[in-house]
Amino acid sequence: MSITQSDVAYTAVATAENGRDGRVASNDGKLDVVVNPPKELGGSGEGTNPEQLFAAGYSACFQGALAVVAKNENADVSGSTVTAEVGIGKNDDGFGLIVKISAVIPNVDAATAKDLVEKAHQVCPYSKATRGNITVELAV
Template sequence: MTIQYVDVLYTAVATAENGRDGRVATDDGKLDVIVNPPIELGGTGAGTNPEQLFAAGYSACFQSALGVVARRAKTDVSGSRVTAKVGLGKTESGGFGLTVALDVSIPNLERDAAAALVEQAHEVCPYSNATRGNVEVTLSVV
């Protein structure tokens, strides 16, 4: 596997305390949340969890990538929405892994045109590039 070279323009910094049952905060104080395992995994579900944070980041990033490719194609994607569903489960090797389903709605485009833009966004989105070859990502136009 080839490691992609990146000319870093910004670095986000976050620190976790007590892992999945604690707190995570960014160095600038803009994010400071309690994390707890969800009820489905035996936790209290009182706080957020890493999968929710990943889903939030991926959906926002993919939405931005969609805007980039739409501008290049001179296409209007106003009113579009991206919903990321991040699943956590056991792998065949006994560890844990993630799955991602991205549901994209672009109400003012025909399905084929929307699907083409979604595929292009998947090529430029940093989250898509980071997960490619490591995480199963399913794209759906809804």
Template sequence: MTIQGIDVAYTAVATAENGRDGRVSTDDGRLDVVVNPPKEMGGSGAGTNPEQLFAAGYSACFQGALGVVARKEKADISGSTVTAAVSIGKTEAGGFGLQVAISASIPNLDAETARSLVEKAHQVCPYSNATRGNITVDLSVV
């Protein structure tokens, strides 16, 4: 597998204290959240968790990529939404892994055009590029 090089435009910096049961904050102070394991994993569920944060970032990034592709193809994606469902569970090797389901709603387009745009967005989205070949990412148009 080839590692992709980039011309860095921006670097986000976040620091975690106490791992999955603590706090995460960014160096600019714009994000400062309590993280706790979800109840389904034996935690309190009182705060957010890394999977929710990953889902939020992935959905926003994918929506942005969808916009880039739509502009190039002069497609109307107004009113569209992208939802990322991030799941965590045990792997066969004994560790933990993730899988993602991306669903897009694009009300102004027919199903075939919407599906084509979603597949193209998956090729340019930085989160998709980072996860490609590492985890399962399912795409759907709803």
């Protein structure tokens, strides 16, 4: 389900200079990083890259969704971590992404952890945005 402009509570704004081999900065100055392609893609690997930034955003967003789901399920996710692995590689259209989301939830059993992660995947805005577009694997 889409939201309308009147539903927007916050808008992040970032501007890139020189694409994957330059700089990205947010309009509020809180993010200002050099980006370079990783060595595996022929770059210097000196700065961060869009895949790392996407992994950081996705893992943080997913952790937030996990907390919301856990609250509704009366589950304890304190001490949990979420790791996003974002892979990039060639496909029929040029390049594509693949993601693996791994959650460690120490205070619940394996079945509960799996259930919580699957439910978080349904409500996480990043998961919704990628659904049907890229492969996202879930692991606990």
